[in-house]
């Protein structure tokens with residue numbers, strides 16, 4: 001990549017990777033690798049999720065459920081990719097929560113890192129929503145009921161309830177559009193939000209002077 005655009009890209013990479021890292025923060029102990037592990041699981045979810053998209057059919061719960069049966073029983077290594085996707089999702093929720101605990105224990109939420117804490121809270125919200133929307137995509141009885149509950153809860157929000165139901169589910173919970181809308185959130189919008197906010201998060205770690213250590 002050449003010219004001003006190339007320089008812009010190089011500068012961006014330099015902003016994320018500091019030229020020097022303090023010796024005290026270079027080991028595993030200060031972070032326990034929990035933020036990095038969360039991002040690793042996110043990348044694994046992207047790869048396995050893209051593979052699942054090749055065969056998953058969004059829409060009515062019955063169609064979605066049948067396509068998952070095909071992935072599970074017919075597609076070569078489909079059961080394996082689905083299992084890795086499922087467990088990487090649980091692992092990501094687990095490591096993100098442990099990462100938050102690490103940040104609290106080391107007091108890294110305090111100034112000058114308070115803004116990055118807020119970005120982190122949004123990342124936690126997106127991660128939980130990714131897990132929940134993934135569970136809705138299964139299309140079995142549990143997922144159908146969970147979708148109805150989520151739809152009803154959204155409707156309870158004062159003033160904005162109806163608009164929220166339209167934005168989140170596209171309409172009533174038992175219409176095929178709801179399955180497509182949840183698929184859109186799970187496969188495009190939420191992963192995009194996690195990707196953009198993660199890079200912002202990493203950039204802030206660098207801007208705030210690196211990882212907080214010693215305590």
Ligand code: HEM
Pocket residue numbers: 030031032033034035036038039096099100103106108109113116117118119120121123124127194198201205210211212213
């Ligand atoms: C998708 C979820 C997340 C990813 C991928 C992620 C990733 C990272 C990474 C790689 C770091 C560098 C140090 C480390 O690994 O500990 C970091 C630091 C940090 N994270 Fe996260 N994070 C996530 C969620 C959160 C959450 C939920 C919070 C808190 C609400 C949070 C707050 C912070 C803060 C305050 C720092 C700076 C810590 C310091 O300077 O010691 N992050 N994050």
